[in-house]
Amino acid sequence: MTHSPLLIVISGPGGVGKSTVVDALIERYPELWLSRSWTTRERRPSESEDAYVFVTTEQFEDRLARSGFLEYAGFLGNYYGTPTLEPPQGRDVILEIDVQGARQVIKDDPDALLIFLKAPDAAEQQARLRRRGDPEEKVAQRLAKAAEEADAGIELGATVIINHDINETVEAMWATIEKARAARGQNGL
Ligand code: 5GP
Numbered sequence: 709m710t711h712s713p714l715l716i717v718i719s720g721p722g723g724v725g726k727s728t729v730v731d732a733l734i735e736r737y738p739e740l741w742l743s744r745s746w747t748t749r750e751r752r753p754s755e756s757e758d759a760y761v762f763v764t765t766e767q768f769e770d771r772l773a774r775s776g777f778l779e780y781a782g783f784l785g786n787y788y789g790t791p792t793l794e795p796p797q798g799r800d801v802i803l804e805i806d807v808q809g810a811r812q813v814i815k816d817d818p819d820a821l822l823i824f825l826k827a828p829d830a831a832e833q834q835a836r837l838r839r840r841g842d843p844e845e846k847v848a849q850r851l852a853k854a855a856e857e858a859d860a861g862i863e864l865g866a867t868v869i870i871n872h873d874i875n876e877t878v879e880a881m882w883a884t885i886e887k888a889r890a891a892r893g894q895n896g897l
Pocket residue numbers: 720721722726745746749779780781783788789790791804805806807808809810
């Protein structure tokens with residue numbers, strides 16, 4: 709039986725471990741399909757070439773002008789966007805996006821499932837942000853933004869998960885996804 713894909717938005721402030729957790733989730737549950745975002749940010753030396761589709765501002769704006777993004781946001785001087793989606797048949801879709809993007813998606817699609825990650829404590833979050841090797845000025849900007857966005861999950865009606873331990877977080881996310889699927893089934897979606 710085919711079903712319309714569930715749109716699962718994983719969001720949260722910087723430094724909460726979103727991409728690590730999402731990579732582990734996808735590896736454990738390959739039936740989920742991860743959308744690859746476009747960004748105008750430069751690739752970090754530590755980052756794999758397919759972490760994003762790395763593009764110029766011109767390429768991004770060109771796609772934007774052709775309505776080629778499901779959502780996008782400006783984040784600390786760069787664009788990030790989810791290209792319009794073509795998930796393989798029957799697979800639920802994961803978007804790993806910032807808080808502004810999550811707001812947009814939820815507004816456009818109230819049936820989307822929003823999971824919001826929080827860091828167990830500020831020290832760990834700061835350490836994560838610093839480990840990426842960004843210049844100190846960028847780290848300071850990211851820290852300020854993360855503090856601003858810490859509680860947005862509640863305002864957005866998200867399922868909030870505190871990322872104490874990667875395995876527990878992945879399992880809590882999976883349980884949330886299964887619950888959302890079951891609820892959709894009951895609603896005849
Ligand atoms: P980073 O530069 O650390 O890779 O990402 C900065 C922020 O942009 C993170 O919060 C990340 O989740 C978010 N992000 C990544 N891809 C997208 C996207 O397609 N759309 C939006 N709105 N945010 C994204």
